[in-house]
Amino acid sequence: MNRWSERMIEAAIRFSGFVSIAFVVMIFLFLLTEGHALFRVTGLTDFLLGRNWHPISTPPQFGILPLLLGSLAVTAGASMMAVPLGIGTAVFIAEVAPKRLAGILKVGVELIAAIPSVVIGFVGMVLVAPVVREFFSLPVGLTAFTGSLMLALMSMPTMVSIAEDAIHAVPRQYKEAALAMGATRWQAIYRVILPAARPGILAAVMLGIGRVVGETMAVMMCTGGAVAIPSTLLQPVRTMTATIAAEMGETVRGSPHYNALFAIGIVLFLITLIINVTADLVIHRGRRDSP
């Protein structure tokens, strides 16, 4: 009886594992079947490095370089803000703040995850964009920078909670040893605790960035939507995700435009896959280094 139920549970767990892998594979295959037809119209290089995205002119042009760079600009901007702030917050919660304040902050940061992204987009559009426009004296406030700000906010829950867990998991004895040698609290954090938590912190950063790359609604609302290769963060851009979301409704199923949007999906899929696999490798290498 016992053995039997044990085996059932094992089978169920194995099944759910396979199901999630199967879903990923199926989604990728779906993207491939719907997207590959584009490459009969446009070559891979023209697609990835083409500077013009004119999907409905004749003849249409499907160069996604502006969209790739748009995504890159928004992601890079968001990471530059979110990584230091996220790690700083995690350190503050785990090591510095008194217990009560730490608890409040933790809940506060996790609540950010509960805000629907359309609401964050709305806030960015209505409240933040005018401030950005005024502050930098720009013609419009909807820029890559505005989107980055909102995305940085959205990536905080992932980044902070994973980094905080990693810092928390560092055994107390290391900190005690450092303090017993006359280290200040900051020296113990900087020289012992953070290096010891490094694999987990890197994973936090990677997963936070992964969240930013895939985000759609908020960036669509805040970045202005101009398909142009940006030269600074203070210009309107259009990301890959926003393009798919904005244009999918207007396309005819099976048309080159439709195929092109799926091809963008393939690119996005591969980018997030690479980020996640890298995060995984980083975590495992960390484990091997410090058994």
Add this chain to the structure above:
Amino acid sequence: MNEGNAGKPPGAMAGPPRRTVTALEAAERVSGPTPLAEAPETIVEVRNFNLYYGAFQALKNINVKIVRRAITAIIGPSGCGKSTLLRSVNRMNDLVPGVKTAGQILVDGEDIHGLGAEPVALRKKVGMVFQRPNPFPLSVFENMAFGPRIHGTFRKSEIHEAVERGLRAVLLWDELKDRLKASALSLSLEQQQRLCIARLLPVKPELLLMDEPCSALDPLATERVEELMQEMKENYSIVVVTHNMQQASRVSDHTGFMLLGELVEFGETREIFTHPHDHRTEDYITGRFG
């Protein structure tokens, strides 16, 4: 070490044997600011010291003088306050919430709780070795470089020199000189504990507090760490907490016996183990309780 004499003809070396001279020189070099002769006899003096964890009194009116460049053992049954006393000397108990103290502890004649007394400066002078070896989860080199770095040494050559000197002092250099980049956690427990002792040395502590430093080690490793302690007492003062009575009688010059927060008896180790004055000490060392 002897290269200064290498070029001289053998006949020039009349007089006292060379080895003695170099050993003295070495001792002087490591001993830091106070030459042997001038240093006061007492390195730590505890005066009427009491410690409370909240309402619980863990140390009761402790008075003791710890002799410089000697090994002092603290023995006593579990929970009698040995670790608490040890951690009072480098103010590690400051980190425990709800701790209150009364009385004085003088290190090198200065009140460690006095005005302007800094835990950081104190802990530089007073190193601590813990029960479980706790090297940082970093490389051997980084473990050794930590002390110099937090106390303001950043020159590469100085750090390298300090790393080598520290590892040589605990006889780890030959074993580890090719593995400085390896994780300290990949070492054997004995090596880890030696490393934990070694990493204290570059900041030139005067006093080493060891809280059951051998309890995680096997008998052979224990013996070797004890030998190391014997060697180190030439240059450092050592206070060691131990549950192991043989260890106390083997390594220490002075022994204190604690019971329920009191220091029942303190004196020369030979005296304590052969002619204890207090019947409670006698009961303990003859194994009647504890």
